[in-house]
Amino acid sequence: MLTAALVVASTILVLILQAHSPTVPSSSTPPNDSTTTLPRPDDAAARARLAVDALLAAQSSTLPEASARYTLRNQRATPPQYDRWFKFAQEKKCLVDNYDQIRRDFEPFYQLAERNPEYFRAMIERASKHVRTGDTAYGSNWLGTLGRFSQSLPNMTFLLNGRDEPRVAFNYRAPDASTTALSPNDSTPFVFQPLDVSRLKLPRFYTNSYEPSVLLATAKPGFTTDFYPMLSMSKISPCFSDILFPIEVSPHTFTGRYAYPDNIEWEDKISKVYWRGMSNGGMIIGQNYHQFARFKLVDIGREHPDLMDVAITRFAETLCEEGCNRDAVRTEYNITDSSQPREDLYKYKYAMDVDGTTFSGRFLGLLRSGSLVFKSTLFEEYFIDWLRPFEHYIPVKADLSDLVQQIRWANDNPAEARLIQQRGMEMAKRVVTDDQNDCYFFAALLEWARLQEMGGEGGRYLARIRNEM
Ligand SMILES: *[C@@H]1O[C@H](CO)[C@@H](O)[C@H](O)[C@H]1NC(C)=O
Ligand SMILES: *[C@@H]1O[C@H](CO)[C@@H](O)[C@H](O)[C@H]1NC(C)=O
Numbered sequence: 001m002l003t004a005a006l007v008v009a010s011t012i013l014v015l016i017l018q019a020h021s022p023t024v025p026s027s028s029t030p031p032n033d034s035t036t037t038l039p040r041p042d043d044a045a046a047r048a049r050l051a052v053d054a055l056l057a058a059q060s061s062t063l064p065e066a067s068a069r070y071t072l073r074n075q076r077a078t079p080p081q082y083d084r085w086f087k088f089a090q091e092k093k094c095l096v097d098n099y100d101q102i103r104r105d106f107e108p109f110y111q112l113a114e115r116n117p118e119y120f121r122a123m124i125e126r127a128s129k130h131v132r133t134g135d136t137a138y139g140s141n142w143l144g145t146l147g148r149f150s151q152s153l154p155n156m157t158f159l160l161n162g163r164d165e166p167r168v169a170f171n172y173r174a175p176d177a178s179t180t181a182l183s184p185n186d187s188t189p190f191v192f193q194p195l196d197v198s199r200l201k202l203p204r205f206y207t208n209s210y211e212p213s214v215l216l217a218t219a220k221p222g223f224t225t226d227f228y229p230m231l232s233m234s235k236i237s238p239c240f241s242d243i244l245f246p247i248e249v250s251p252h253t254f255t256g257r258y259a260y261p262d263n264i265e266w267e268d269k270i271s272k273v274y275w276r277g278m279s280n281g282g283m284i285i286g287q288n289y290h291q292f293a294r295f296k297l298v299d300i301g302r303e304h305p306d307l308m309d310v311a312i313t314r315f316a317e318t319l320c321e322e323g324c325n326r327d328a329v330r331t332e333y334n335i336t337d338s339s340q341p342r343e344d345l346y347k348y349k350y351a352m353d354v355d356g357t358t359f360s361g362r363f364l365g366l367l368r369s370g371s372l373v374f375k376s377t378l379f380e381e382y383f384i385d386w387l388r389p390f391e392h393y394i395p396v397k398a399d400l401s402d403l404v405q406q407i408r409w410a411n412d413n414p415a416e417a418r419l420i421q422q423r424g425m426e427m428a429k430r431v432v433t434d435d436q437n438d439c440y441f442f443a444a445l446l447e448w449a450r451l452q453e454m455g456g457e458g459g460r461y462l463a464r465i466r467n468e469m
């Protein structure tokens with residue numbers, strides 16, 4: 001299977017290189033073996049490089065080509081200023097064609113626009129009564145981020161969720177969703193208040209006994225049940241309908257920068273899963289934390305010290321109020337508020353990525369670290385089409401019930417495990433970069449601008465959801 005896929009990929013690569021080559025190489029030029037010969041099956045690094053080479057080579061290289069592919073995928077013409085986006089994407093060496101997440105996120109809004117072209121704009125106006133302008137998840141750098149491409153955007157108003165939870169608890173796939181959407185009736189959207197999460201009709205996850213902490217005791221409820229356009233960093237489909245945007249890789253602390261590069265050979269790394277982190281999850285009430293993913297991770301680690309080295313190092317004070325016995329929790333899980341260098345991860349072949357209050361924000365950093373990532377999450381981020389389970393990381397169920405089995409698989413199949421690790425690292429280093437994040441954000445805002453313009457003149461301000469209350 002793998003070999004066949006690589007043959008196809010390498011064929012595409014060669015064809016495209018020929019198509020764009022202005023001169024035919026003279027017959028005296030020896031063929032370049034590294035582009036015409038498949039790497040040895042055991043050369044994981046070369047195979048990973050080739051996969052990314054093929055992905056990049058397959059991108060549209062001219063505006064007409066990019067526009068044609070856009071139209072095929074989206075079934076509508078490119079948005080205004082797409083030519084400027086294309087130029088930007090070329091300059092930044094971004095992907096040009098693979099933005100299906102943007103298409104999926106905006107599709108229901110385009111469908112609603114057919115029934116009411118003013119809907120998108122009206123919902124922004126409506127939201128602006130409940131939000132304020134200010135700093136965002138991008139911290140002090142967000143104006144810098146936007147400044148790299150804002151000159152190519154019309155005046156517009158967009159709603160940026162300053163928290164890492166999704167906010168738009170609306171299932172657009174539900175029967176009559178479009179009719180429901182067109183008559184919004186949530187009088188207190190995005191407000192910090194207890195919300196009966198059973199109303200959200202989240203799907204049950206993996207096992208009947210498992211309730212993720214976002215359902216049990218969400219840390220900061222602030223949902224709306226109306227269908228607002230809202231840029232958020234994560235969501236759970238289909239019960240949330242936020243529009244995803246990228247968190248910044250740098251200098252945002254979430255993703256984790258390492259002080260120095262990986263300095264331990266793969267063969268010298270310990271074949272265990274490593275994880276350190278805070279006790280983030282939901283609000284701790286009584287014993288409910290035993291259900292939170294990070295606590296479960298430590299429970300499993302205690303049963304399998306031969307496979308895992310995991311520990312909660314810091315206690316999340318803000319998630320412990322009434323009904324929470326912090327001393328008991330600290331003692332039970334040996335939470336000593338000691339910190340260890342992030343680079344300790346280099347000693348281990350395997351890294352764990354597990355949700356805190358929402359997505360961990362560490363995934364890209366972990367992929368770059370040099371360890372194979374085991375990822376368990378309920379949440380989608382903007383890159384889910386690019387970084388795929390089994391290809392770039394090992395997926396683990398949300399209740400972690402298959403974690404031990406997946407670690408054993410990696411130990412039993414070291415060559416395959418190494419290939420997945422190399423592929424994930426190559427994608428994170430060469431494709432899902434800061435520049436790529438800019439390209440994604442810019443592309444999403446072009447769709448936003450078009451939908452907003454359908455409802456009248458350009459917007460007047462930038463706004464975001466309240467971060468506190
Ligand atoms: C062959 O291609 C590889 C990768 O594209 C490059 O690093 C190398 O320098 C090339 N070798 C020659 C002889 O052109
Ligand atoms: C954008 O808004 C500013 C300030 O309101 C205004 O001066 C400018 O003319 C607007 N630009 C466009 C293209 O509408």
Ligand SMILES: *[C@@H]1O[C@H](CO)[C@@H](O)[C@H](O)[C@H]1NC(C)=O
Binds near residue numbers: 180185
């Ligand atoms: C809003 O409308 C939905 C569907 O039409 C309905 O189920 C819900 O009860 C309404 N909510 C309020 C607060 O009226």
Ligand SMILES: *[C@@H]1O[C@H](CO)[C@@H](O)[C@H](O)[C@H]1NC(C)=O
Binds near residue numbers: 334336338
């Ligand atoms: C508790 O954690 C500390 C480090 O934070 C460690 O040195 C110690 O061995 C742990 N104790 C137990 C019983 O696991």
